[in-house]
Amino acid sequence: MPEDEPAIAVAGLEKRFGDVPAVKGINLTVAPGEIFGFLGPNGAGKSTTINMLCTLLRPSAGTARVAGHDVVRERDDVRRNIGLVFQDPTLDGYLSGEQNLRFHAELYGVPRSAVAPRMRQVLEMVGLWERRSDKVLTYSGGMKRRLEIARGLLHSPRVLFLDEPTVGLDPQTRSSIWDYIRELRAAEEITIFLTTHYMDEAESADRIAIMDSGTIVALDTPEALKAGVGEDRVQLRTDDDEAAIVALRERFGLEAVVREGAVNFAVPGGEQFVPRLFAELGRPIRSVSVSRPSLDDVFMSYTGRTIRDAEGSANAWMRMASRGRT
Numbered sequence: 381m382p383e384d385e386p387a388i389a390v391a392g393l394e395k396r397f398g399d400v401p402a403v404k405g406i407n408l409t410v411a412p413g414e415i416f417g418f419l420g421p422n423g424a425g426k427s428t429t430i431n432m433l434c435t436l437l438r439p440s441a442g443t444a445r446v447a448g449h450d451v452v453r454e455r456d457d458v459r460r461n462i463g464l465v466f467q468d469p470t471l472d473g474y475l476s477g478e479q480n481l482r483f484h485a486e487l488y489g490v491p492r493s494a495v496a497p498r499m500r501q502v503l504e505m506v507g508l509w510e511r512r513s514d515k516v517l518t519y520s521g522g523m524k525r526r527l528e529i530a531r532g533l534l535h536s537p538r539v540l541f542l543d544e545p546t547v548g549l550d551p552q553t554r555s556s557i558w559d560y561i562r563e564l565r566a567a568e569e570i571t572i573f574l575t576t577h578y579m580d581e582a583e584s585a586d587r588i589a590i591m592d593s594g595t596i597v598a599l600d601t602p603e604a605l606k607a608g609v610g611e612d613r614v615q616l617r618t619d620d621d622e623a624a625i626v627a628l629r630e631r632f633g634l635e636a637v638v639r640e641g642a643v644n645f646a647v648p649g650g651e652q653f654v655p656r657l658f659a660e661l662g663r664p665i666r667s668v669s670v671s672r673p674s675l676d677d678v679f680m681s682y683t684g685r686t687i688r689d690a691e692g693s694a695n696a697w698m699r700m701a702s703r704g705r706t
Contacts, residue, residue, distance in 0.1 A: 417585030612650030
């Protein structure tokens with residue numbers, strides 16, 4: 381693959397299950413060595429996209445190249461050049477960590493002379509060398525995830541796909557997994573393409589594509605996306621939320637919604653606006669807080685709802701897509 385060629389190049393990529401569109405003509409490129417995040421609710425089409433890029437699903441339309449190879453015409457070449465950590469665990473719990481990796485090495489044709497040193501290298505990278513002889517069923521959830529990452533790295537891929545790599549893990553373990561992800565990017569000179577619906581994780585990516593209902597609604601660096609919102613979020617607690625919403629509209633021309641048990645609205649210069657709020661709202665205020673734009677605000681600015689709100693509707697849409705698949 382030439383140095384100036386993208387690690388991933390996607391044009392007009394679509395996937396339909398029957399009459400239900402799961403991915404709707406997306407376009408993106410990922411540079412070599414980049415950590416690229418796919419952010420969106422469950423059911424938005426993130427895993428379907430990864431499955432197409434990894435040759436596990438055939439696209440309905442469009443093209444995609446990974447590590448310089450076409451995902452339809454050059455499937456074997458793509459597979460030799462990628463690592464994949466699935467959202468659902470795929471380890472054999474009755475085998476040791478070492479045995480799981482040796483089995484993977486056989487599948488990928490890693491030269492026998494290279495298996496032992498490479499296995500030690502990746503296990504040390506994820507802090508599991510001392511536990512290599514233990515059965516995987518004795519590992520914690522975080523250890524299993526780290527072993528899966530080590531397995532995905534064993535055959536020295538050009539691109540590593542991580543599908544919801546920290547789902548179901550506690551915050552401390554999630555943080556440690558991200559430490560490993562950043563370290564391995566530096567150590568392996570590898571491109572990392574990951575999906576997540578955790579806002580704090582997406583902040584760690586070099587660039588983010590926000591996906592909703594099968595389309596990419598925004599794509600940029602986390603800071604650029606937040607800067608594009610340009611407004612602070614104000615959260616207001618009152619004794620009568622509906623009356624406060626009416627007062628905000630009539631007195632300030634602001635549209636507000638009730639979310640997370642409080643009245644929420646966006647306004648430029650939130651801290652400067654708060655004194656006016658107390659003086660002119662005409663309603664008792666129990667508390668008020670101001671926060672800078674977040675990726676959830678970005679998601680809401682493009683979709684009209686938060687990523688949490690999108691989870692419910694997306695899950696219903698995903699069930700419909702599953703029925704279309706049969």
